[in-house]
Amino acid sequence: MSRERGPDPQPQEPDPPSRSKDQQSEPVGEPRWLTSEERAAWLAVAGMIARLPAALDAQLRREAGISLFEYMVMAVLSEQPDWSMQMSQIARDASASLSRLSHNARRLEQQGYLERTRCPGPGRRTNATLTQAGYEKVAQAAPGHVAAVRHLLIDLVTSEQLGSVRAVAQAVLAQIDSAHACAGEG
Amino acid sequence: MSRERGPDPQPQEPDPPSRSKDQQSEPVGEPRWLTSEERAAWLAVAGMIARLPAALDAQLRREAGISLFEYMVMAVLSEQPDWSMQMSQIARDASASLSRLSHNARRLEQQGYLERTRCPGPGRRTNATLTQAGYEKVAQAAPGHVAAVRHLLIDLVTSEQLGSVRAVAQAVLAQIDSAHACAGEG
DNA sequence: TCCTCATACTTGATGATTCAACAACGCTAC
DNA sequence: GTAGCGTTGTTGAATCATCAAGTATGAGGA
Numbered sequence: 001m002s003r004e005r006g007p008d009p010q011p012q013e014p015d016p017p018s019r020s021k022d023q024q025s026e027p028v029g030e031p032r033w034l035t036s037e038e039r040a041a042w043l044a045v046a047g048m049i050a051r052l053p054a055a056l057d058a059q060l061r062r063e064a065g066i067s068l069f070e071y072m073v074m075a076v077l078s079e080q081p082d083w084s085m086q087m088s089q090i091a092r093d094a095s096a097s098l099s100r101l102s103h104n105a106r107r108l109e110q111q112g113y114l115e116r117t118r119c120p121g122p123g124r125r126t127n128a129t130l131t132q133a134g135y136e137k138v139a140q141a142a143p144g145h146v147a148a149v150r151h152l153l154i155d156l157v158t159s160e161q162l163g164s165v166r167a168v169a170q171a172v173l174a175q176i177d178s179a180h181a182c183a184g185e186g
Numbered sequence: 187m188s189r190e191r192g193p194d195p196q197p198q199e200p201d202p203p204s205r206s207k208d209q210q211s212e213p214v215g216e217p218r219w220l221t222s223e224e225r226a227a228w229l230a231v232a233g234m235i236a237r238l239p240a241a242l243d244a245q246l247r248r249e250a251g252i253s254l255f256e257y258m259v260m261a262v263l264s265e266q267p268d269w270s271m272q273m274s275q276i277a278r279d280a281s282a283s284l285s286r287l288s289h290n291a292r293r294l295e296q297q298g299y300l301e302r303t304r305c306p307g308p309g310r311r312t313n314a315t316l317t318q319a320g321y322e323k324v325a326q327a328a329p330g331h332v333a334a335v336r337h338l339l340i341d342l343v344t345s346e347q348l349g350s351v352r353a354v355a356q357a358v359l360a361q362i363d364s365a366h367a368c369a370g371e372g
Numbered sequence: 373t374c375c376t377c378a379t380a381c382t383t384g385a386t387g388a389t390t391c392a393a394c395a396a397c398g399c400t401a402c
Numbered sequence: 403g404t405a406g407c408g409t410t411g412t413t414g415a416a417t418c419a420t421c422a423a424g425t426a427t428g429a430g431g432a
Contacts, residue, residue: 031328031329031332031333032332032333032336033332034332034335034336034340037345037348037349038340038348040352041340041348041349041351041352041355042335042339042340044351044352044355044356044359045339045351045352045355046281047281047355047359048235048354048355048358048359049234049235049238049239050239050280050281050282051281051358051359051362052235052358052362053235053236055362055365067418069418086380087380087381088379088380088381094236095232095233095236095237096236096419097419097420097421098380098381098382099381099382099383099419099420099421100418100419100420101381102381102382102383103382103383103418103419104418104419106382106383107418118426123379123380123426123427123428124379124380124381124425124426124427124428125379125380125381125427126380126381126382142217143217146217146218146219146220147217147218149220149228150218150220151361151365152358152361152362152365153228153231153354153358154220154224154227154228156354156357156358156361157353157354157357159223160350161350161353161354162223162224162227162354163223163227164346164347164350164351164354165227165230165231165350165351165354166226166227166230166231167343167347168234168339168342168343168347168348168350168351169227169230169231169233169234170230171342171343172234172237172238172338172339172342173230173233173234173237175337175338175342176237176238176241176338179241179337179338253388255388272410273410273411274409274410274411283389283390283391284410284411284412285389285390285391285411285412285413286388286389286390287411288411288412288413289388289389289412289413290388292412293388304396310395310396310397310398310409310410310411311397311409311410311411312410312411312412373432374431374432375430375431375432376429376430376431376432377428377429377430377431378427378428378429378430379426379427379428379429380425380426380427380428381424381425381426381427382423382424382425382426383422383423383424383425384421384422384423384424385420385421385422385423386419386420386421386422387418387419387420387421388417388418388419388420389416389417389418389419390415390416390417390418391414391415391416391417392413392414392415392416393412393413393414393415394411394412394413394414395410395411395412395413396409396410396411396412397408397409397410397411398407398408398409398410399406399407399408399409400405400406400407400408401404401405401406401407402403402404402405402406
């Protein structure tokens with residue numbers, strides 16, 4: 001996830017694969033490589049987005065026997081007053097595809113943590129509902145998970161830093177959403 | 187990746203799964219749930235670490251036909267003076283397991299982007315070396331990738347914010363490393 | 373009525389990651 | 403030398419995610 005500078009000085013190949021600007025179909029002249037500050041920041045973020053999910057996933061598997069994604073799904077449901085939510089809404093809340101959620105829901109159903117029921121309303125809606133066992137599972141896993149989130153992120157930084165990180169993360173999410181919307185238009 | 191508050195007010199089950207503090211083997215009394223500020227920050231970060239890698243991966247697959255991880259591996263190599271590096275070092279730089287790297291290296295080798303050679307030195311070392319085709323592949327993919335990194339992160343934030351994010355990410359990485367080290371000790 | 377489109381969800385195949393086991397090598401001790 | 407041990411790297415099986423295709427349902431026309 002690095003390589004944000006230009007092509008490196010060629011080691012043994014005297015002929016760098018330089019591409020003529022005029023042959024580009026896209027309007028890239030010389031790309032704007034990252035400055036050393038930007039590069040350092042990006043390397044740190046890249047490391048974080050690669051390793052933080054893995055660390056949280058490992059903690060949950062170790063201490064509760066569920067994956068981070070399973071936890072997220074059940075946690076979202078546990079916060080609803082009726083422990084119940086529409087599949088596509090869960091997918092949005094958990095930042096996942098409907099397909100991934102569906103496969104996971106099947107496994108959670110087999111484990112007795114979840115039930116799916118077709119909604120009587122309009123459209124082809126399905127609600128996922130946490131069972132009592134499912135609720136107990138999240139409730140049991142929650143303290144350890146929150147402790148891990150504190151230990152690996154929250155308790156490491158000042159509230160100012162946390163505010164900055166929040167603003168940045170929200171900007172990133174908004175940009176990803178708008179990029180999706182643009183792709184859908186074209 | 188939410189549920190950082192305490193157990194929710196019980197909906198239809200009158201009996202919350204409250205756990206007696208004294209039966210805990212670990213020294214957790216009532217866990218320190220997240221404040222609303224912390225919770226909002228964590229939700230944003232959780233969304234970012236879930237969706238930013240996917241967005242960058244999608245861009246590279248679309249425009250260069252390689253995965254984000256393959257790009258990272260080749261990018262790390264391309265920055266070495268001899269396009270060459272020891273497997274375990276690549277794994278560290280790319281924040282990945284040696285197993286994952288090994289499988290990916292085999293595929294890259296089959297595609298002609300990489301070569302692996304046993305080192306003559308001490309230990310059972312293997313060096314991965316970028317081929318000319320591999321170098322050209324990263325060089326061709328780099329501008330689009332950097333543009334995506336700019337578009338989805340760097341260009342969205344002030345340099346102060348970027349500095350904060352860098353500090354936070356580095357703290358997170360250090361903490362994950364130290365947690366690993368502790369686990370190794372016990 | 374029937375056709376098409378759009379949304380919501382599921383499923384099976386394909387490909388990638390993980391996990392545990394193993395192989396290769398050097399080091400140290402006896 | 404040879405028996406353990408730590409490091410490094412590979413491999414096969416199981417697990418999981420993604421992708422494309424399919425099902426189910428309602429809306430909007432012709």
